[in-house]
Amino acid sequence: MQYETEEQQVEALKAWWNENGKAVIMGIALGVLLVIAWTWWKSSQEKKAVAASDNFSETMEALQAGDYEKVSALSKSAKEDHDGSLYAAYTSLGAARAAVEQGNLEQAATELQWVVDNAELEDVSVIARVRLARVKGALGDAAGGLDVLPSKYSEGFTALIEEARGDLLSSSGDAAAAKTAYQAALDSSGAPDPGALQMKLNELASLSGNS
Numbered sequence: 001m002q003y004e005t006e007e008q009q010v011e012a013l014k015a016w017w018n019e020n021g022k023a024v025i026m027g028i029a030l031g032v033l034l035v036i037a038w039t040w041w042k043s044s045q046e047k048k049a050v051a052a053s054d055n056f057s058e059t060m061e062a063l064q065a066g067d068y069e070k071v072s073a074l075s076k077s078a079k080e081d082h083d084g085s086l087y088a089a090y091t092s093l094g095a096a097r098a099a100v101e102q103g104n105l106e107q108a109a110t111e112l113q114w115v116v117d118n119a120e121l122e123d124v125s126v127i128a129r130v131r132l133a134r135v136k137g138a139l140g141d142a143a144g145g146l147d148v149l150p151s152k153y154s155e156g157f158t159a160l161i162e163e164a165r166g167d168l169l170s171s172s173g174d175a176a177a178a179k180t181a182y183q184a185a186l187d188s189s190g191a192p193d194p195g196a197l198q199m200k201l202n203e204l205a206s207l208s209g210n211s
Helices: 004-066 068-081 086-102 105-118 122-138 144-148 155-171 174-186 194-210
Strands: none
Touching: 004 068, 068 086, 068 105, 086 105, 086 122, 105 122, 122 144, 122 155, 144 155, 155 174, 155 194, 174 194
């Protein structure tokens, strides 16, 4: 629309503002609120991440110092306050190690099960499963340990998982299946100690030869 005078433009603007002004103001206000909310949320998340990181650092220091009571307390607070963070999973892994060092395998199993149930990163969950499987084996539950071992994992975990599987099978008396697992671990590219795996295979072969 063409306006003949500046006054007509001003009147048209006033009319538009009367019709749409509230909506514009609401839109601006909403935009500002969204920016404020995003800034607050981001700041809150950053603070939570820092707090979770500090909690984990304290856990590692306490673990190194042998302060197992503090490790347990920090693990509990991590679960309550930072349950969605990766640091909470790491803290529980540290607490599980502390429990093992104390000989409290039941507590170690509880810590590791929490990681299995809550870790968002698959690699962390896999590590927790392997450690939980070994703890169950130490508790005399080889079958439970085998059940908890991951069925899907990246190639880099093959040696770790198959050696654990071999140990559990060997302890349960299934030498043939244990040999298969040990061989799979030995054949994988990530075997950390091929010599130890070969010794386990040789020992099983010796036992079967003497039977």
